[in-house]
Amino acid sequence: MGVMRHIICVALLLAVFTIGAKSASLQECLQLIKTYNNYWAEGLRRAYGRVPGPYDTSKATAALEAVKNANCAQHNGAVYGGCVITGCRQQICSDKPSSDCTRRRGVKEECLKLSICGPDGVMKTQFQRCGWVFTPEYLNCVYKRGLLL
Secondary structure: OHHHHHHHHHHHHHHHHHHHOOOOOHHHHHHHHHHHHHHHHHHHHHHOOOOOOOOOHHHHHHHHHHHHHOOHHHHOOOEOOOOEEEOOOOOEEEOOOOOOOOOOOOOOHHHHHHOEEEOOOOOOOOOOOOEEEOOHHHHHHHHHOOOOO
């Protein structure tokens, strides 16, 4: 009976935490991720000396916490806004299908599944409407593989 009571208590706790967890919409998450990416990019510019002065990591940390608290990882791999994931290795986010097999410089293809494909993405040319939105999970994946953009 004690084991069963323990299992029921754990199940109830999980249900309470699951119900209480806020899950943001894709659009809300895109805004949170964009804010995080702006602070992340500022840190890189300062680290490489392109912008003088010290870097305050508290804003980036707060932005990352906001992304995590909103459960934005649920949207990793999402495709929206009429965009498609294409290319022979699924390495391109575009507005039209492509059989292109070109490797993109600065992109770790195995990490792209942690990104979001849509018109708000940054990896696009002037002729493209769609691109990759780099999530914190993507940036962590790239960092672990020794490649920073």
